[in-house]
Amino acid sequence: MLVKIIFAGFGGQGVLSMGLNLAQAAMDEGKNVTFLPSYGVEVRGGTANCTVAISDDEIASPVASSPDYIVVMNQPSLVRFQNQLHSGGVMFYNSSLIETGITRGDISLVAVPASEMAESMGSARSANMVMLGAFTRKTNVVSLDTLIKGMMETLKSKPKLIAINKQALTAGYDLAQQKAHARNVPGSF
Amino acid sequence: MDGNSAAGEGAIRAGCQCYFGYPITPQNELTEYMAANMSRRKGCAFIQAESEVAAINMVYGASLAGTRAMTSSSSPGMSLKQEGISYLAGSELPAVIVNISRGGPGLGSIAAAQSDYFQATRGGGHGDYRTIVLAPASVQEIVDHTHMAFDLADKWLMPVIVLADGMLGQMKEPVQFHHEAPEVLPIRANALRGAKGRPSRFIRTCTSNVSEVEDLNWSLFRRYQLIQKEETAFDAFEVEDAEMIVVAFGIAARMAKGAVKNARKDGLRVGLLRPVTLWPFPYDVIGELGDRVKQFLVFEMSMGQMLEDVQLALKNKAEVSFYGRPGGVIPTSSEVHRVISRLYFQKGLGRL
Numbered sequence: 001m002l003v004k005i006i007f008a009g010f011g012g013q014g015v016l017s018m019g020l021n022l023a024q025a026a027m028d029e030g031k032n033v034t035f036l037p038s039y040g041v042e043v044r045g046g047t048a049n050c051t052v053a054i055s056d057d058e059i060a061s062p063v064a065s066s067p068d069y070i071v072v073m074n075q076p077s078l079v080r081f082q083n084q085l086h087s088g089g090v091m092f093y094n095s096s097l098i099e100t101g102i103t104r105g106d107i108s109l110v111a112v113p114a115s116e117m118a119e120s121m122g123s124a125r126s127a128n129m130v131m132l133g134a135f136t137r138k139t140n141v142v143s144l145d146t147l148i149k150g151m152m153e154t155l156k157s158k159p160k161l162i163a164i165n166k167q168a169l170t171a172g173y174d175l176a177q178q179k180a181h182a183r184n185v186p187g188s189f
Numbered sequence: 190m191d192g193n194s195a196a197g198e199g200a201i202r203a204g205c206q207c208y209f210g211y212p213i214t215p216q217n218e219l220t221e222y223m224a225a226n227m228s229r230r231k232g233c234a235f236i237q238a239e240s241e242v243a244a245i246n247m248v249y250g251a252s253l254a255g256t257r258a259m260t261s262s263s264s265p266g267m268s269l270k271q272e273g274i275s276y277l278a279g280s281e282l283p284a285v286i287v288n289i290s291r292g293g294p295g296l297g298s299i300a301a302a303q304s305d306y307f308q309a310t311r312g313g314g315h316g317d318y319r320t321i322v323l324a325p326a327s328v329q330e331i332v333d334h335t336h337m338a339f340d341l342a343d344k345w346l347m348p349v350i351v352l353a354d355g356m357l358g359q360m361k362e363p364v365q366f367h368h369e370a371p372e373v374l375p376i377r378a379n380a381l382r383g384a385k386g387r388p389s390r391f392i393r394t395c396t397s398n399v400s401e402v403e404d405l406n407w408s409l410f411r412r413y414q415l416i417q418k419e420e421t422a423f424d425a426f427e428v429e430d431a432e433m434i435v436v437a438f439g440i441a442a443r444m445a446k447g448a449v450k451n452a453r454k455d456g457l458r459v460g461l462l463r464p465v466t467l468w469p470f471p472y473d474v475i476g477e478l479g480d481r482v483k484q485f486l487v488f489e490m491s492m493g494q495m496l497e498d499v500q501l502a503l504k505n506k507a508e509v510s511f512y513g514r515p516g517g518v519i520p521t522s523s524e525v526h527r528v529i530s531r532l533y534f535q536k537g538l539g540r541l
Contacts, residue, residue, distance in 0.1 A: 020361070027363045035361035060447020061522040062360050 004064035009073025014128030024150035034062035126168035133172025193218035199335035216289035245273030255380025261287035275314030279394035283342030289358035292517030300517030301355035306494035431460030
C-alpha cells in the first residue's frame with residue numbers, strides 16, 4: 001500500500017501541521033512515512049502546501065505528481081492542485097472558503113465546512129484539525145486514537161492547545177461519519 | 190525529524206564539539222538545531238559566524254586544537270568555503286562539512302539539486318587534494334553518514350563532506366539514533382593543545398621549500414590510494430540478471446530505485462547501482478558490471494556530472510545514456526520509470 005496526500009491552503013491555516021500530524025500518526029502505527037514541506041519563498045497569507053507519503057514498503061519518492069488525496073483549504077489551492085489529483089482520487093475541500101471552481105468530474109468530493117465549525121467552537125485556527133478529523137474518518141489511513149496521541153506529542157510544548165485540537169479532530173471525524181451514513185456513497189457526501 | 194536537524198543530532202551524538210554556521214536556505218534548520226542543542230553537552234561551542242569563510246576558518250582553528258569540528262552550508266556557501274577546505278586538506282586536519290545542496294550556478298535556486306558533484310569529488314579548492322564524499326539517500330542515512338564522517342575524518346586526517354540536497358534537508362522521516370555522544374574522545378597526536386614539556390609542533394601549509402610540499406603531496410596521494418581501496422561503498426539492487434543498470438546517487442537513487450522496482454514489475458530486467466561514497470568512487474564495481482551489462486543509464490539532478498565517472502569506469506565497454514533534471518526541478522519516480530522503459534525497448538533489450 002502506498003498513499004500520497006497533498007495538503008494545501010493559506011500560510012497560517014495550519015496546512016503543514018495537518019500533514020505533520022498525519023505523518024506522526026502513521027509513523028506511530030509503524031508505517032514508512034515521508035513529510036515534504038513546500039519550500040519556496042512563502043509567507044503568512046501566501047500559499048503553503050506539503051506532501052505526505054505513507055507506505056508499508058520503502059518510499060521511493062517523497063514527491064507526489066498525482067496524489068491519491070488532496071486536501072484544499074482555500075480557493076487558490078483548489079485552482080493549483082485539483083488537476084494533479086489522480087483520476088478516481090478524493091478531494092477534501094474547506095467548503096467555508098471554497099464555493100465554486102470544482103471542474104473535475106472523475107473524482108470524489110468531500111465538503112467539510114472546516115472554518116465555520118472551528119469558529120463555532122471558538123477557535124478559528126483549529127479548522128485544520130476539523131479537516132484532518134474528517135480526512136481520517138473517510139480514508140482510514142490512520143486511526144483517530146493514534147492521531148490524537150500524535151497531536152498530543154507534537155503539541156507537548158503547548159499543552160493549552162491540546163484540548164481544543166482534540167475537540168476539533170473529533171468534531172471533524174464525527175461529521176464525516178454522520179455524512180457518510182446520510183448519503184452512503186463512499187468518498188462522496 | 191527533518192534531514193537538517195538529523196544531521197545536527199547525528200553530529201552531536203558523534204561527539205561534535207564545535208559547530209560554526211552561517212545561514213543559507215535550505216540548510217538553516219541545521220544551524221538552528223545546533224544553536225539550540227550544542228549547549229546540551231559540556232564544553233561544546235556554537236558560533237554563528239559572520240560569513241561562510243569565517244565559519245570554515247573557525248573549523249580550521251578548532252580542528253587544530255584537536256576537537257571534532259563541523260560546519261554546514263548550501264551550494265553558494267560551499268563555494269566560499271573552498272579555500273578553507275583546501276587549507277584543511279593541506280594541513281592534514283579532520284573536519285566535517287555538510288552540504289545541503291541547491292540549484293546553481295550562481296545563487297541559482299533554493300530547491301534541491303545535485304550539481305555540486307564535481308566540486309565535492311574533485312577537491313573543490315586549489316591544489317592536489319581530495320575529500321571523502323558521502324551521499325545519503327534518506328534522513329536516516331544523514332544521521333548515519335554524519336556519524337561516519339567524523340570517524341573517517343579522524344581516521345584519515347582530512348575533511349569529509351556529507352553531500353545531501355535541499356529535499357533531504359527539508360523532508361521529515363522517522364529516524365533512529367544508535368549512539369550516545371561519547372564521554373571522552375581520543376586525543377589526536379597532531380593537535381595543538383599547549384607545548385608544555387615537549388617541543389613545539391608546526392602545522393602549516395606554507396613553506397618556501399618546494400621539496401617539502403612535494404613530499405606532502407606524495408604522502409596525501411598514497412593515503413588517497415589506500416582510501417580508495419578501503420572506504421569505497423556502494424549499494425547494488427537487482428543487478429545480478431540485469432540487462433540494463435541505472436546509476437544514481439542520493440535522493441535521485443531513491444527515486445530510481447522506485448522506478449527500477451516498477452520496471453521489474455513490467456518484466457524489464459533492470460538493476461540499480463548506487464555509489465554511497467562519491468569519492469572514492471566505485472570505479473571497479475561498475476567496470477566489472479560493464480563486462481556483462483552493455484547498457485547503462487545515469488540519472489542525476491544535474492546536467493550530468495557523475496556521468497563522467499561512470500564513463501571512466503566503463504572505459505567504452507558499454508553504452509552510457511543520461512537523464513537529468515537540473516536547476517532545482519524535482520523529477521518524479523514515474524518520470525524515471527518512463528525513461529527506463531523507453532531506453533530499454535529502444536535498445537532492443539529483453540529479447541531472447
